[in-house]
Amino acid sequence: MANSDVQLQPAVQDLLNQVAKFFPGDVQVQIIGDLKSGYLRHDQVQTMQDGQHLFVQLSDITDPDFLASHELLHILMTLRGFPQVYFPLTTGDDQLDEQLRYVGTDLFDTVAHFVVYAEQRQHGLINKTVEEDVVKGVRQTITPEQGHVDAEMITRLVTVLDAFVFLGDHFDQYRYLFDHDFPIATQAAEQLYQLLTEKPTTSPFAMRRNVVKLFRAFDQQLQRWELPALHLNEFAMVTSVFSKRQLGLQVKQVFKLYYSELRNHATGKRAYVGFTISDDQNSLVMDGPVGEKVSTEHIQALYQKTVQELFDELHIPYLER
Structure with a gap:
């Protein structure tokens, strides 16, 4: 209570x-x-x-x-069984790892907010005053742009995109504020918002799909701004959502496994990373034998298992749809 x-x-x-x-x-x-x-x-x-x-x-x-x-x-x-985001890998640079985890979590939460904000509105917990206070919060979080891309653009883009998700159909009532203070970020955020609203975030599977899509589109925007990509499709691990049929398939039919240059944050060892073939998103991280020859043999052995066998052996959580 x-x-x-x-x-x-x-x-x-x-x-x-x-x-x-x-x-x-x-x-x-x-x-x-x-x-x-x-x-x-x-x-x-x-x-x-x-x-x-x-x-x-x-x-x-x-x-x-x-x-x-x-x-x-x-x-x-x-x-209730919606996907989660995990950060089991390390680049070896603690400051970079922290930035990637921060942005990755914020982007993941932004997609979750399609569900959260809709529920809050349905319960009458978002009104005009709340909207105004959230917009004030945006202006407390990020500084106005100076007419060019600078070091704060990533934070601005994440923050303004979440404002689009929060305000939804009401965004135009506040657009003059965003266009005045954050014109570059607002234009980019609107494109990302349109991408995310092509298909609704109404189920665990749909949420995972939109998170993966956002990670990739966010990098594309950073590259347009000539900023370094974050590679969250590789660095962040997102809970897999399988059909019953997929769980019975061989690993090689669902995943591409790599002996990564990144390391397992928990053990410090070079990690084996599994990317889902359908969306090229990091979906499993594990340790294994060291060395190129034995790693190739190890991957070939893993490919023969069923998806369910591998995930159960590794105790990696997954969702069924």
């Missing part, structure tokens, strides 16, 4: 109760500060787990219902 100092709307309390049904422990919403900034950002709420206790912690009280419901919906998506 919620702490006594948090007065949640019935719709938010209902979401809290839904999370409590799925989570095998105690779930609470906590306010951990009395700051009321007057704007809304995703970093004003976080989830902490301590054993059998799950705490949704609000560090800002501008709109507790919006912030708490947003986080609870993300948790519900995880508990």
Whole structure:
């Protein structure tokens, strides 16, 4: 249940109760500060787990219902079997790894927000005031452009794209602000938004498809700006969503396996990475024998297994559709 100092709307309390049904422990919403900034950002709420206790912690009280419901919906998506994003690889450069994880997580969450924001609107938790406060939050997150591409463009693009997803049909009511302060990012974000809305994000499979599509399109935009690509299709691992038939196929029919130059973050060893043939996205990471000759033999042996056998052996989570 919620702490006594948090007065949640019935719709938010209902979401809290839904999370409590799925989570095998105690779930609470906590306010951990009395700051009321007057704007809304995703970093004003976080989830902490301590054993059998799950705490949704609000560090800002501008709109507790919006912030708490947003986080609870993300948790519900995880508990109900939507894909997750993982970062099991390392480039060997801690600062680069951190940037890739940060941007990769934000882009992944942006796709999840098609589900989250729609649910919040359905529950009456997004109104004109919330929209205005989120737009204020955008302007607190990124600085106005100076007429050229600079080091902040990646953050601007991620932030403005999420604003497109949040505002949806209402974006034009605020477009003058975005066009005035962030014209380059807004133009690029709108193209990415149009790409993501070609097919709706309404199922785990559709979410994975749009995440993979966004990772690739985001790199293409960075290259148009002559910025280095992030290669999140390789660096980030996204939960696979298989049909029953795919689980029974041989690994070689579904995946391309490579002995990567990147290393397994947990073990420090060069990693074997499996890319799904249909979308060329990193879907499994594992250790194996070292050396080109033995690695080739190892991959050939893995190719003969069924997809289900390999994933079960490696204890890599996957979803069925």
